[in-house]
Amino acid sequence: MSDPVSSCTARLQLQEQEIRTLSAEIESLKNPQSLSPSPHLEQLRDENTKLKYRLNILKRNLQAERSHCSKHMMNVNLLLQDVFGDAIRASCPELDDPPLVVTPNQQAKFGDYQCNSAMAMAQMLKAKGIKISPREIAEKIIQNLPENDLIQKTEIAGPGFINVHLKRTFVSKLLSNLLLNGVQPPPLASKKKVVVDFSSPNIAKEMHVGHLRSTIIGDSMCRMFEFLGYDVLRLNHVGDWGTQFGMLIAHLQDKFPDYLTSSPPISDLQAFYKESKKRFDEEEDFKKRAYQCVVRLQSKEPEFIKGWNLICDVSRKEFQRVYNCLDIQIIERGESFYQDMMTEVVKEFEGKGLSQLDEGRRIVFAPGQSVPLTIVKSDGGFTYDTSDLAALRQRLFDEKADIIIYVTDSGQATHFQLVFAAAQMIGWYDPQVTRVEHAGFGVVLGEDKKKFKTRSGDTVRLMDLLDEGLKRSMDKLKDKERDKVLTPEELLKAQRSVAFGCIKYADLSHNRINDYVFSFDKMLDDRGNTAAYLLYALTRIRSITRLANIDEAMLRKAAETTEVLLDHEKEWKLGKCILRFPEILQKVLDDLLLHTLCDFLYELATTFTEFYDSCYCVEKDRQTGEVIKVNMWRMLLCEATATIMAKGFEILGINPVHRM
Numbered sequence: 001m002s003d004p005v006s007s008c009t010a011r012l013q014l015q016e017q018e019i020r021t022l023s024a025e026i027e028s029l030k031n032p033q034s035l036s037p038s039p040h041l042e043q044l045r046d047e048n049t050k051l052k053y054r055l056n057i058l059k060r061n062l063q064a065e066r067s068h069c070s071k072h073m074m075n076v077n078l079l080l081q082d083v084f085g086d087a088i089r090a091s092c093p094e095l096d097d098p099p100l101v102v103t104p105n106q107q108a109k110f111g112d113y114q115c116n117s118a119m120a121m122a123q124m125l126k127a128k129g130i131k132i133s134p135r136e137i138a139e140k141i142i143q144n145l146p147e148n149d150l151i152q153k154t155e156i157a158g159p160g161f162i163n164v165h166l167k168r169t170f171v172s173k174l175l176s177n178l179l180l181n182g183v184q185p186p187p188l189a190s191k192k193k194v195v196v197d198f199s200s201p202n203i204a205k206e207m208h209v210g211h212l213r214s215t216i217i218g219d220s221m222c223r224m225f226e227f228l229g230y231d232v233l234r235l236n237h238v239g240d241w242g243t244q245f246g247m248l249i250a251h252l253q254d255k256f257p258d259y260l261t262s263s264p265p266i267s268d269l270q271a272f273y274k275e276s277k278k279r280f281d282e283e284e285d286f287k288k289r290a291y292q293c294v295v296r297l298q299s300k301e302p303e304f305i306k307g308w309n310l311i312c313d314v315s316r317k318e319f320q321r322v323y324n325c326l327d328i329q330i331i332e333r334g335e336s337f338y339q340d341m342m343t344e345v346v347k348e349f350e351g352k353g354l355s356q357l358d359e360g361r362r363i364v365f366a367p368g369q370s371v372p373l374t375i376v377k378s379d380g381g382f383t384y385d386t387s388d389l390a391a392l393r394q395r396l397f398d399e400k401a402d403i404i405i406y407v408t409d410s411g412q413a414t415h416f417q418l419v420f421a422a423a424q425m426i427g428w429y430d431p432q433v434t435r436v437e438h439a440g441f442g443v444v445l446g447e448d449k450k451k452f453k454t455r456s457g458d459t460v461r462l463m464d465l466l467d468e469g470l471k472r473s474m475d476k477l478k479d480k481e482r483d484k485v486l487t488p489e490e491l492l493k494a495q496r497s498v499a500f501g502c503i504k505y506a507d508l509s510h511n512r513i514n515d516y517v518f519s520f521d522k523m524l525d526d527r528g529n530t531a532a533y534l535l536y537a538l539t540r541i542r543s544i545t546r547l548a549n550i551d552e553a554m555l556r557k558a559a560e561t562t563e564v565l566l567d568h569e570k571e572w573k574l575g576k577c578i579l580r581f582p583e584i585l586q587k588v589l590d591d592l593l594l595h596t597l598c599d600f601l602y603e604l605a606t607t608f609t610e611f612y613d614s615c616y617c618v619e620k621d622r623q624t625g626e627v628i629k630v631n632m633w634r635m636l637l638c639e640a641t642a643t644i645m646a647k648g649f650e651i652l653g654i655n656p657v658h659r660m
């Protein structure tokens with residue numbers, strides 16, 4: 001057992017076992033019935049005291065082990081919850097489930113974290129007829145705080161807030177851990193499966209800015225789950241099975257009669273779609289034939305499947321260009337995949353008596369919902385509702401997903417609400433066990449605050465938008481004369497990184513629930529909360545160590561031997577900021593709002609700047625410019641900041657460059 005982590009864990013388990021035994025012994029000493037009527041009561045009391053003492057020591061060690069032996073990055077907020085949880089239970093045995101609230105403090109002068117439980121506890125006690133002030137409860141909580149190595153001091157403020165100040169040695173130790181192990185996620189109790197349904201454009205139609213949002217947000221969610229060790233299935237639920245295929249295939253047959261033997265050169269599927277739509281609306285015969293085509297496609301006649309495949313392929317190639325730019329991995333599993341399962345789904349609802357007929361349609365009313373789902377249309381066809389019910393069932397029972405997330409615009413909120421309610425009604429899942437969630441988002445607006453359009457009023461094509469981003473990012477780099485400093489390859493890399501990074505970050509840094517204004521000028525600005533600013537910040541931090549001629553090996557050595565000092569106020573602030581990363585991720589995991597991560601990265605970058613402005617990392621000779629002293633612990637702070645920023649970028653899908 002040479003691995004320190006496994007030997008630590010083994011020791012931890014032994015200790016926990018011993019603690020349980022000791023606690024049981026103490027309990028039995030307390031119980032007078034279990035005492036034999038011997039005259040050795042004094043002796044037993046003595047033993048009891050010793051046992052309690054040992055138990056305390058063991059508990060203290062346990063705490064220490066918890067915070068030092070694992071490789072993953074500790075969630076300081078959780079550690080505090082642990083400590084306060086013990087104290088709260090001990091100070092209020094009257095309450096079965098006392099509230100446990102520990103949150104980071106917004107204003108640093110009041111301490112680093114705050115425990116706000118006392119107020120709610122006083123209320124709960126009052127309801128039980130016990131009168132005690134929140135301040136008194138707060139005092140009790142503090143008295144009952146177990147020995148620990150993370151809290152420097154506590155103080156009571158206002159009506160009963162407990163302000164918590166962290167210990168420097170604790171923060172410093174966690175930073176060393178981070179430097180030695182990298183950013184390691186907390187261990188998962190069991191491997192969980194997540195399905196993320198995102199991007200999901202419609203075949204033969206243009207992928208629009210709404211799909212761009214879904215693509216960016218969904219990809220970032222996947223990256224977060226992947227980092228946290230989940231088994232992630234990224235699904236592209238493309239619209240590939242609608243009635244529109246009837247007219248598309250009918251038009252294909254007319255325009256490219258030999259489509260079965262040679263691939264038709266459809267370069268502009270949009271135009272092709274428009275042509276067929278026009279004919280559908282104007283030519284009665286064509287319309288009839290289009291309907292027949294749908295029926296023949298749905299009964300899977302090979303010729304029709306071939307035509308359908310050809311059209312899907314053209315779309316696929318278009319979508320793939322966007323995914324390549326944005327570095328998106330996704331598996332296509334469109335509506336057509338669920339075709340046969342839809343029949344099953346309808347049977348199941350019918351069989352369980354959970355559907356009804358309504359003017360020829362088959363509908364499903366879920367409890368508490370005022371509108372029904374339509375699962376079979378009056379012409380016998382299935383709908384968007386049917387395919388989503390089938391997809392949900394497949395994901396629950398075949399994929400055995402623990403978490404299923406749908407990333408679409410908020411306009412589809414009702415649709416998903418109905419689908420989820422129907423699925424619960426029929427007993428497919430229990431929301432207490434499986435997390436099924438629609439992560440909706442607002443619309444993209446132009447700078448005029450109206451729906452995002454081109455100057456001529458057309459919808460914006462995504463590839464044009466991405467190309468425009470590339471052009472603007474190159475203009476910006478040239479404005480700053482970076483083309484004179486960087487090699488041509490470096491310049492191209494920087495161009496892509498800035499362009500696509502900025503487009504992604506602009507989306508992710510806004511609360512997804514809200515609409516957001518798309519502005520190249522704003523997103524490419526290198527001041528403020530933008531990817532451009534953060535990308536520059538990271539390259540700058542990385543260049544500090546490079547310019548001081550410190551390589552990775554030296555940093556590693558330093559991480560093992562040099563304590564990260566946090567005496568300067570700005571070092572202290574930066575150190576604590578770095579360590580908030582795990583609690584930020586925890587929050588994003590809970591509410592799927594990625595802007596919290598963006599805000600954090602921005603705060604980290606500005607906190608770093610404050611530190612760098614007031615703390616010398618390298619001291620140079622004023623005359624010669626020669627390095628005379630390297631303050632290694634500060635280099636370590638630079639490195640820890642860069643490590644967290646890089647991990648944050650990875651989760652946001654932003655690609656940092658070495659030089660820009």
Ligand code: ARG
Nearest residue numbers: 197200201202237238239408
């Ligand atoms: N294709 C749909 C659209 O463009 C989005 C599909 C979202 N996913 C789903 N399972 N309904 O609006």
